[in-house]
Amino acid sequence: MAPPSKLKTTAQINNMGYEEFIDVFGNVIEHCSLCAAAVWRYRPFKDVKYLHEEICKFVDQLPPAGGEGILRSHPDLAGRAAKEGLLTKESSQEQRAAGLSDLTQEERKELAQMNDMYRSKFGFPFVICARKNKKDAILEGLRTRLNNSQEAELQKGLTEVKKICYLRLLDLVEHDGIESRL
């Protein structure tokens, strides 16, 4: 007999008390459990897509400083936290999936230099959905996005945060092939 699925059903989510909800969904936005805490009140959710939409609505109504705070809660790609083994398990899996644990020394150096340039220009780290971009696309994205305005990068970074969030939710909740929404 197949082992019981660890994925939550919509019914289970809708019956969760606040603490269990945070235990399960507290890191769907990296280090920002406030985003899950804010949407618990909107149960019942029809499915995982609705839960994601409520989180996105919460993120979208934050003032710019709040959005920047969310971006700042993300670790650099292949940065110091990765080197020191301090990533969350989600971020660690995502960075590995993108091939960032197998960078050449040159690629690692280029990424670190561009990450630093990006952070000093915008005041927050470069954020991209690593599971949707392999290492070449990440390096290219960083090179291109360095030319953008601060406002554009705040929006772009938050769009990537919402993609990361959706994929993290799909890892936690039973669903029916709806990844294509990204």
Ligand SMILES: NC(=O)N[C@H]1NC(=O)NC1=O
């Ligand atoms: N800086 C950055 O993009 N970090 C992240 N991206 C991702 O997919 N997971 C992360 O932690």
